[in-house]
Amino acid sequence: MSGETHGNGRPERPVGAGRSGGAGGGSPRAQHRRGDGGGRGRSGRPRQERVSPARLVAYDVLAAVRDSDAYANLLLPTRIERAKLSPADAALATELTYGTLRLLGRYDAIIALAAGRDVAAIDPPVLDVLRLGAHQLLATRVPTHAAVNESVALARRVAPSAAGFVNAVLRTVSRRELADWLELIAEEAGSADAALAAVHSHPVWVIRALRSALEREGRGDELVALLEADNATPRVNLAALPGLAADPAELGEPDRYAPTGLTADAPFDLVAANEGRVRVQDEGSQLAALALSRVAPVRPGERWLDLCSGPGGKTALLAAEALAGGASLVANEVVPARAELVRRAVAPVPLEVAVRVGDGRELDPAAMGAEGGFDRILLDAPCTGLGALRxxxxxxxxxxPTDVAQLTELQGELADAAFTALAPGGVLAYVTCSPHTAETHGSLGRALARWGDAAEALDTAAVVQQLAEHPLDLAGDGRTVQLWPHRHGTDAMFIALVRKR
Incomplete structure (x- = not known):
């Protein structure tokens, strides 16, 4: 029978899983007899059962991520609002979307075993339905019958002939506990790294990059903890713009490290009530911006530049800090739509921030109102984003891996442009939201070698420790700071401060 195992512990191929194309479970008449999908009403048309709005939203976002390279964090709120979901349904849609995307690699390995075929042989819309169903079965409290039935109903909407196949695969998935599936997919993997990749849902090359970064700190034994942190749902973190919003302790629970950060029970209500003076921002991003603004006391008249500013979170925090210290701020962004996001982000700050649209490698400080150069420049360099996977x-x-070579070349060109635009005595903050050593120590090290005696690497760790509310567990030589989700509860931000002599 479907779902039973052979003596080797592998699940037998489920009913319908061997049919061609990954779409079917036999004829519609046979499916109707089995009651597993494909049934028809009196009109002869396929039944259109109701699918919960939350699952429809989650599926639509997954499909957009797959087909259009959409960003879930940008698209999901729009789809939730458009569907007018209740708070409970919005929470479910969010969990289904992010949970499925985080654990997609794990679920694909499980689905391949349950279906008896590689997931590449399953039509993409059907595979997305199976992924959503697997997440409900293995990682939520959704009852089994609801997870399977809703998935079958969803399949009837997006690929009617696949309803029986979806039913069969998910019933096979439901017959094992998660721990048993994890043991099976680890056994099926071809290497230790492949087993880690399947169980913890990270590509093998990412596993190796993260291990290398941790081993550079002498902390290679923390790899599994990091992978688990990447797959955990983070709390929404907020930044209270200094001098414009109330103290974080008055608004919610203050962050452990960032003096401007907090969490709250109803974060989006708090954001709305404060009209942009309180905004969503990771604690690590706040520490990166504050490292630059607080590396030394601000002298009135200083000129600051946020070189790659979109979408504007760090820009807004820098603007508040510049306002308090009497500095000016210019923001540069190469993508016009993202430049508009920067304008919106800084709007609540009563400081005239010039937002320039242009290639950051082609800077003209004089044309940007900084004759002689900028006193402080933030280069939040384009990167792989491996530090924000959660x-x-x-x-x-x-x-x-091919993206890394292209990005490090761009990082080097932007760093050179930023250093050239610095005034003597000015400070550059080189920041990436990636711990990949090629994008962090590699890009920075090559830049410092090019700049030679004109550059002085500052004790970045001392600066960050001084501004943090509590001591940070940092590794390395002090010239750089690497934050980690598993160790600090932040995104894996890399921060390095360099002064121009």
Missing amino acids: RRPEARWRKS
Whole structure:
């Protein structure tokens, strides 16, 4: 019978899983007899059973991520609002979307065993339905019958002939506990790294990059903890713009490290009530911006630049800090739509921030009102985003090792442009939301070698420790700071401060 196992512990191929194309479970008449999908009403048309709005939203976002390279964190709120979901349904849609994207690799390995075929042989819309169903069965409290029935109903909407196949595969998935499935997919993997990749749902190349970064700190034994942190749902973190919003302790629970950060029970209500003076921002991003603004006391008249500013979270925090210290701020962004996001982000700050649209490698400080150069420059360099996988889980499936070479070249060109635009005595903050050593120590080290005696690497760790509310567990030589989700509860931000002599 479907779902039973052979003596080797592998699940037998479920009913319908061997049919061609990954779409079917036999004829519609046979499916109707089995009651597993494909049934027809009196009109002869396929039944259109109701699918919960939350699952429809989650499926639509997964499909957009797959087909259009959409960003789930940008698209999901729009789809939730458009569907007018209740708070409970919005929470379910969010969990289904992010949970499925984070654990997609794990679920594909499980689905392949349950279906008896590689997931590449399953039509993409059907595979997305199966992924959503597997997440409900293995990682939520959704009852088995609801997870299977809703998935079958969803399949009837997006691929009617696959309803029986979806029913058969998910019933096979439901017959084993998660721990048993994890043991099976680890056994099926071809290597230790492949087993880690399947169980913890990270591509093998990402596993190796993260291990290398941790081993550089002498902390290679923390790899599994990091992978688990990447797959955990983070709390929504907020930044209270200093001098414009109330103290974080008055608004919610203050962050452990960032003096501007907090969490709250109803974060989006708090954001709305404060009209942009309180905004969603990871604690690590706040520490990166504050490292630059607080590396030394601000002298009135200083000129600051946020070189790659979109979408504007760090820009808004820098603007508040510049306002308090009497500095000016220019923001540069190469993508016009993202530049508009920067304008919106800084709007609540009563400081005239010039937002320039242009290639950051082609800077003219004089044309930007900084004759003689900028006193402080933030370079939040484009990167693979491997440090924010818990918040942008689809990034792990989009990037590849070939992207790293292209990005490090761009990082080097932007760093050179930023250093050239610095005034003597000015400070550059080189920041990436990636712990990949090629994008962090590699890009920075090559830049410092090019700049030679004109550059002085500052004790970044001392600066960050001084501004943090509590001591941070940091590794390395002090010239750089690497934050980690598993160790600090932040995105894996890399921060390095360099002064121009």
